[in-house]
Amino acid sequence: MKTNSPNFFPQLQNPNSSFNCRIRYLSPISAPPQIPLCVSSLTTTLKSTATSSTLQEICKGHVPEHILQRAGEIGFVEPTDVQKESLPFLFSGRDCILHAQTGSGKTLAYLLLIFSVISVQKSAVQALIVVPTRELGIQVTKVARMLAANPSGLESEGRKYTVMALLDGGMLKRHKSWLKAEPPTIIVATMGSLCLMLEKQVFSLEALRVLVVDEVDFMFNSSKQIHSVKKLLTLYSKFSSRQTVFASASIPQHNRFVSDCIQQKWTKRDVVHVHVNAVEPMPSCLHHRVVICSKNERLQVLLTLLRKDGPKCAIIFASEQSEKSKKAGNAPSTTSLVDFLIASYGNDGSEISLLEEDMNFNARAAALSELRQRGNCLLVATDIAARGVDLPETTHIYNFDLPGSAVDYLHRAGRAGRKPFSTERCTVTNIVVSVERFVLQRFENELKFQCEELSLSTT
Ligand SMILES: Nc1ncnc2c1ncn2[C@@H]1O[C@H](COP(=O)(O)OP(=O)(O)OP(=O)(O)O)[C@@H](O)[C@H]1O
Numbered sequence: 001m002k003t004n005s006p007n008f009f010p011q012l013q014n015p016n017s018s019f020n021c022r023i024r025y026l027s028p029i030s031a032p033p034q035i036p037l038c039v040s041s042l043t044t045t046l047k048s049t050a051t052s053s054t055l056q057e058i059c060k061g062h063v064p065e066h067i068l069q070r071a072g073e074i075g076f077v078e079p080t081d082v083q084k085e086s087l088p089f090l091f092s093g094r095d096c097i098l099h100a101q102t103g104s105g106k107t108l109a110y111l112l113l114i115f116s117v118i119s120v121q122k123s124a125v126q127a128l129i130v131v132p133t134r135e136l137g138i139q140v141t142k143v144a145r146m147l148a149a150n151p152s153g154l155e156s157e158g159r160k161y162t163v164m165a166l167l168d169g170g171m172l173k174r175h176k177s178w179l180k181a182e183p184p185t186i187i188v189a190t191m192g193s194l195c196l197m198l199e200k201q202v203f204s205l206e207a208l209r210v211l212v213v214d215e216v217d218f219m220f221n222s223s224k225q226i227h228s229v230k231k232l233l234t235l236y237s238k239f240s241s242r243q244t245v246f247a248s249a250s251i252p253q254h255n256r257f258v259s260d261c262i263q264q265k266w267t268k269r270d271v272v273h274v275h276v277n278a279v280e281p282m283p284s285c286l287h288h289r290v291v292i293c294s295k296n297e298r299l300q301v302l303l304t305l306l307r308k309d310g311p312k313c314a315i316i317f318a319s320e321q322s323e324k325s326k327k328a329g330n331a332p333s334t335t336s337l338v339d340f341l342i343a344s345y346g347n348d349g350s351e352i353s354l355l356e357e358d359m360n361f362n363a364r365a366a367a368l369s370e371l372r373q374r375g376n377c378l379l380v381a382t383d384i385a386a387r388g389v390d391l392p393e394t395t396h397i398y399n400f401d402l403p404g405s406a407v408d409y410l411h412r413a414g415r416a417g418r419k420p421f422s423t424e425r426c427t428v429t430n431i432v433v434s435v436e437r438f439v440l441q442r443f444e445n446e447l448k449f450q451c452e453e454l455s456l457s458t459t
Pocket residue numbers: 055075076077078079080083100101102103104105106107108248249387388389390392414418419420
């Protein structure tokens with residue numbers, strides 16, 4: 001998302017405010033009568049007024065016991081801030097916009113809502129989660145299936161929750177017969193595959209209790225997807241028992257977005273914008289650094305940094321290859337980066353992986369699952385890995401090429417610092433040439449962070 005708006009993160013205008021969570025009732029229904037019938041912003045600040053309950057206590061009476069038992073077995077015991085603040089609204093049936101830092105647990109928040117409203121007795125698609133990439137879809141499906149599995153020691157009685165991953169690059173023929181034979185309770189879908197199934201009327205939205213649009217700003221900013229997303233939301237707005245949830249760590253111009261949601265009926269009028277850590281768009285455990293060097297020193301600088309940092313798990317972001325460079329027959333910078341690292345860093349280069357758009361879906365899935373299995377990982381990636389991908393062991397991010405916008409910076413950086421209750425310091429290092437320093441400065445201004453300037457001897 002490219003923006004030059006100076007008030008890109010308006011909530012940062014009062015950085016010394018004590019807000020650590022803002023619940024905004026942005027519609028006349030929930031705002032006091034004297035507020036005019038327009039979208040109003042009545043901000044009630046919660047200085048984490050929610051008592052320090054556990055996830056079990058917050059979800060009791062809403063989420064089935066065996067799901068809560070599974071959540072406990074997986075390690076979900078203490079609620080994160082966004083879960084603490086959003087779950088009471090979600091369980092009350094309110095549409096919610098979950099606006100909270102990367103790695104803050106938005107996925108679990110909407111999955112717990114879904115398990116609180118769907119019924120295994122009903123043979124129909126009752127929850128739909130829309131994601132922008134296949135990688136994020138695989139990840140959300142995995143968490144949903146982990147929660148739906150039988151708790152240890154309990155045998156499965158009768159029907160079970162079924163979760164279908166309807167993702168680009170999948171075998172749609174098989175999905176079609178599955179949908180016709182025994183509709184899954186939950187579908188996790190990318191827009192392309194979802195539209196195909198809806199056009200063929202292979203399943204309907206009639207029984208849908210919850211629709212989630214994850215990385216919502218990305219979907220609304222994608223020229224390829226925005227039309228289908230809006231069509232889906234308009235179609236869904238016709239159903240009375242609907243509940244819509246949007247989630248993202250970045251919602252630029254969020255007041256405008258929320259008022260559009262109400263005006264366009266993408267959400268109900270009493271939608272709640274749960275905005276956690278409004279004055280700190282990125283996790284505080286991230287430490288940002290910058291090295292200024294010449295273009296042909298960059299590879300050596302990266303190598304020196306990797307040798308100094310010795311990261312167990314790191315992601316090195318490079319730009320996608322331009323059409324011009326493809327036409328000129330050049331190798332993408334990701335490939336030359338991987339070749340350089342295999343030749344000069346680590347042992348036999350086995351710990352170095354690549355993830356980029358041009359790879360086929362299976363190669364992309366294999367790269368991610370390999371990373372999850374291996375302890376140490378050095379992933380060279382384009383922005384396909386910047387949204388939602390969850391590799392909790394990642395402690396170092398290197399921007400070998402700067403991202404295109406502050407939003408992209410926020411999501412790349414957010415691939416580190418993903419252990420909600422850990423204070424482990426993670427670093428985000430930017431390798432720039434001098435003329436790019438002002439671009440990074442602009443990101444620092446918009447996201448209110450400061451880079452430590454490193455001077456490195458690359459000898
Ligand atoms: N209550 C919890 N207790 C412990 N770990 C949690 C809890 N909730 C989520 N996590 C873990 O935190 C990590 C980040 O969660 P998740 O991917 O849902 O974050 P997110 O807010 O969706 O991030 P992003 O905006 O980057 O998509 C995951 O590894 C998840 O398993």
